[in-house]
Amino acid sequence: MSRNSRLRLTSSAGGIKAxxxxxxxxxxxxLIIIFIFAFTTYATNNILGSPSKVYDLLVQAAKDHPVAGNxxxxxxxxxxxxxxxxxxxxxxxxxxxxxxxxxxxxKAIAASPVHALPGYIMGGLSWFAIPWLAATTFGLAAxxxxxxxxxxxxxxxxxxxxxxxxxxxxxxxxxxxxKGGAAAVLLLIFMAVTSAMSxxxxxxxxxxxxxxxxxxxxxxxxxxxxxxxxHTSCVVYAVVMAALSTGLYYAGISMGYLYLMxxxxxxxxxxxxxxxxxxxxxxxxxxxxxxPLALCCSLIAWLVxxxxxxxxxxxxxxxxxxxxxxxxxxxxxxxxxxxxxxSFLFKSPKYxxxxxxxxRRGDDSDLAAAAHVDLELVPGESRQSDHEQRAEQHxxxxxxxxxxxxxxxxxxxxxxxWPMPMYGSGYVFSKKFFTGWIAIGILWLFCSSICVGxxxxxxxxxxxSRTMKAIFLDITGxxxxxxxxxxxxxxxVETEEREKGTESPLEKGREMGAQ
Numbered sequence: 001m002s003r004n005s006r007l008r009l010t011s012s013a014g015g016i017k018a019x020x021x022x023x024x025x026x027x028x029x030x031l032i033i034i035f036i037f038a039f040t041t042y043a044t045n046n047i048l049g050s051p052s053k054v055y056d057l058l059v060q061a062a063k064d065h066p067v068a069g070n071x072x073x074x075x076x077x078x079x080x081x082x083x084x085x086x087x088x089x090x091x092x093x094x095x096x097x098x099x100x101x102x103x104x105x106x107k108a109i110a111a112s113p114v115h116a117l118p119g120y121i122m123g124g125l126s127w128f129a130i131p132w133l134a135a136t137t138f139g140l141a142a143x144x145x146x147x148x149x150x151x152x153x154x155x156x157x158x159x160x161x162x163x164x165x166x167x168x169x170x171x172x173x174x175x176x177x178x179k180g181g182a183a184a185v186l187l188l189i190f191m192a193v194t195s196a197m198s199x200x201x202x203x204x205x206x207x208x209x210x211x212x213x214x215x216x217x218x219x220x221x222x223x224x225x226x227x228x229x230x231h232t233s234c235v236v237y238a239v240v241m242a243a244l245s246t247g248l249y250y251a252g253i254s255m256g257y258l259y260l261m262x263x264x265x266x267x268x269x270x271x272x273x274x275x276x277x278x279x280x281x282x283x284x285x286x287x288x289x290x291x292p293l294a295l296c297c298s299l300i301a302w303l304v305x306x307x308x309x310x311x312x313x314x315x316x317x318x319x320x321x322x323x324x325x326x327x328x329x330x331x332x333x334x335x336x337x338x339x340x341x342x343s344f345l346f347k348s349p350k351y352x353x354x355x356x357x358x359x360r361r362g363d364d365s366d367l368a369a370a371a372h373v374d375l376e377l378v379p380g381e382s383r384q385s386d387h388e389q390r391a392e393q394h395x396x397x398x399x400x401x402x403x404x405x406x407x408x409x410x411x412x413x414x415x416x417x418w419p420m421p422m423y424g425s426g427y428v429f430s431k432k433f434f435t436g437w438i439a440i441g442i443l444w445l446f447c448s449s450i451c452v453g454x455x456x457x458x459x460x461x462x463x464x465s466r467t468m469k470a471i472f473l474d475i476t477g478x479x480x481x482x483x484x485x486x487x488x489x490x491x492x493v494e495t496e497e498r499e500k501g502t503e504s505p506l507e508k509g510r511e512m513g514a515q
Contacts, residue, residue, distance in 0.1 A: 024456060026195035031449050033188045034134055038445070040176050041141045042438055048144060048176070051435040057144035064147065065157070075143055076429040078422035085321045091415070092328040093263030099270045102207055103199035117399040121406060122455075126448035128414070133441040134169075142172040150175045164256035164319070201234045208233040257319045264302050264327035268294025271335035280351040286342035294334040302327030 041048050048054050058075045066073025069081030098104060108116050145151045146158065152171050153162075162168075169188075173181030209230045214221050221229070248258070269291040275282045303313060305326040310317025317323070429437065457464065 022198060023195055024452070026191040028449075028453050029191050030130070030188055031445065031453065033184050033191075034130065034137070034445065035449075036184065037141075037173065037176070037181075038133055038137045038442055041137050042442075045176050047148060047150065048141060051438045052431060054140055054144050055429075055431045055434045058140060061143050061146065071426040072428055074428045075140070076434060077427060078419055079424075079426040082321060084423065085325050087419070089260055089263060089321070089324055089328050092267050092332045093259065095270045095332065096263050096266035099273050100266050101199075102203035106202055106206060107199070117403060122451045124410075126451045129441065129444035129448045133445050136438060136441055138169045138172045141176060142168045145172065145175045148175070161254070164254040166255045197238075201237065204237045205230040205233050252315045254319075257315070260319065260321075260324040261327075264298045264324065264331050265295065267328060267331040268292075268298060268335055270332060271339060275339060276351075280353075281343055282339060282351075283343040283346050283348035285346035285348070286339045289342065290335040290338045293338050294331050297334045298327045298331035301330040 042051050042054065043049060048057070055076070062072070062074045062076070067075060067080070067082075070083075071077040071079035108120065142151075142158070146153070148154065152174055158168065158171065162171075170182060170185045173185045175181075177184065209226050213229050214226065218225070272282070272287045272290045276287055302323050303318065306318040306320065306323035307313055309320060309322055
């Protein structure tokens with residue numbers, strides 16, 4: 001077998017594993033860096049060094065520069081007019097990034113039905129600690145140090161444009177840790193961006209290859225051709241994104257502007273996309289045209305509000321909170337009207353979900369043949385029996401019930417019961433309450449680290465042990481020559497089945513041969 005055939009087989013069989021591995025490493029490094037900054041801010045820094053000291057500096061900052069719209073002008077309260085607007089925009093915008101990001105669907109489908117639900121629950125709860133502790137570390141540290149000579153902009157305050165550009169984080173890091181802090185922030189951003197870009201490249205390549213090219217252009221495309229199209233689409237997407245981001249930078253569009261605007265552009269697809277899975281009565285007309293209609297309405301609401309408030313259309317006027325709020329709300333709510341109306345006026349037969357059950361993996365049989373690999377011997381590639389399919393459907397229905405229940409519970413807990421009373425009461429944090437707030441954030445990040453850092457190592461301990469042993473044997477030259485193709489795959493299956501305590505197809509064949 002040629003080297004190229006082996007490489008193609010490795011790419012097709014190990015690509016998703018490589019993606020999960022890079023996500024794991026990137027996330028772990030992000031958590032470590034956030035821990036460093038959190039303990040520097042609240043434990044070791046010679047200027048800050050404790051929640052009590054940070055609290056006193058924030059109280060003084062509120063006296064020097066009170067915040068309009070906040071309870072008593074304080075930085076230590078949930079009663080914030082601008083914060084409430086951002087809360088709504090943030091919720092709507094993140095609806096769109098979750099429901100309309102194919103990267104989430106790819107990884108959910110790649111995971112087994114047994115592990116997808118707990119994985120996403122643990123991942124979601126683990127993620128919550130990252131923005132929470134990052135904001136209460138970098139944001140509050142910047143406010144506390146802004147009047148100190150160590151702050152990069154001293155004696156001036158940070159400009160609103162710099163805040164919107166995301167410079168709060170590096171300024172706070174440099175103030176506390178100097179050049180080391182700047183390097184840590186650069187690494188933090190690099191890990192976050194490359195991890196996200198990796199997921200987006202997989203999403204784009206799968207959509208273009210299977211949903212566009214194979215569906216509409218070349219239905220009989222071979223596996224080799226599909227991989228070529230997948231690689232080409234990744235290159236094109238990367239070039240387009242690089243050009244777009246460069247253009248936005250020179251146009252004066254900041255990260256904060258894009259963050260507020262993403263819901264205006266994308267949120268109209270949330271309800272139609274969700275209802276394709278949850279409501280059989282949605283017509284194809286409603287599913288197809290509700291999102292473009294919502295986009296048109298949201299752009300109108302956004303620009304009209306900006307014109308009325310700012311007097312003209314500019315980066316500053318269109319990037320203000322109220323125009324963005326209007327656009328986000330309209331984008332999310334228009335489908336609430338258009339979907340039932342279009343479904344009633346242009347009726348389609350109720351969806352029976354059969355077409356989803358007929359979805360199959362892409363055909364890579366020509367690559368397997370070139371590599372002399374029997375797909376039946378590759379873990380996860382064998383055809384399911386009727387009993388296995390029924391068991392899988394039972395697991396999926398059970399997971400669906402649990403997911404719905406947890407969605408209601410967590411929504412009430414995190415979006416209603418926790419923030420709303422604190423906003424309504426206008427409570428300003430006491431020093432003890434602030435200390436407890438920080439302690440909970442750090443403890444939550446420890447739990448996140450256990451979930452995404454230690455638990456995967458424990459769960460994959462058998463595979464990790466086998467891999468490390470093979471690496472050691474390779475380094476010491478004691479490993480037997482590697483054979484590729486059918487023998488390697490069969491031996492892999494045999495090893496995994498032996499670990500599970502079941503009989504592999506290879507062992508069954510040996511027994512039949514012996515008989």
